Amino acid sequence: MPRFFCPACWHDFDEDLVHCPSCATEILIFWDSKDRVEKLVLALHRPEPTTPLRIPWLLGKMGDSRPVAALIETIRSAEDIYLARAAVRALGETGSPEAMGFLESLSHHPVKMIRRDVLKILEGSKGVG
Numbered sequence: 001m002p003r004f005f006c007p008a009c010w011h012d013f014d015e016d017l018v019h020c021p022s023c024a025t026e027i028l029i030f031w032d033s034k035d036r037v038e039k040l041v042l043a044l045h046r047p048e049p050t051t052p053l054r055i056p057w058l059l060g061k062m063g064d065s066r067p068v069a070a071l072i073e074t075i076r077s078a079e080d081i082y083l084a085r086a087a088v089r090a091l092g093e094t095g096s097p098e099a100m101g102f103l104e105s106l107s108h109h110p111v112k113m114i115r116r117d118v119l120k121i122l123e124g125s126k127g128v129g
């Protein structure tokens with residue numbers, strides 16, 4: 001059976017409800033009020049064991065700096081190293097000063113895969129900017 005989620009508080013339920021039983025948000029209205037970037041940022045927070053790796057990827061490709069804080073939070077809290085890595089790359093794609101500053105702070109990350117990606121991004125950004 002498909003599960004339905006409230007995009008405001010991520011309470012889940014079995015039926016397609018108009019109002020969230022937990023926070024009373026009017027689900028469709030809430031969702032429709034969000035643009036594509038905001039929807040992806042919300043999806044990034046969806047409490048699932050595996051957040052789709054394409055979400056950070058898509059956010060990075062959109063060249064919008066609004067998701068930077070959410071991506072940083074994802075890297076800080078991700079237990080899935082592949083998700084953290086996808087968020088690292090997405091931050092690199094945004095090219096925002098905040099994103100680059102955070103990536104620099106990861107240049108001694110304990111996970112080699114992350115460290116390598118971070119260094120590659122930082123080297124690339126020096127060449128351009």
Ligand SMILES: [Zn+2]
Pocket residue numbers: 006007008009010011020021022023024025
């Ligand atoms: Zn809710």
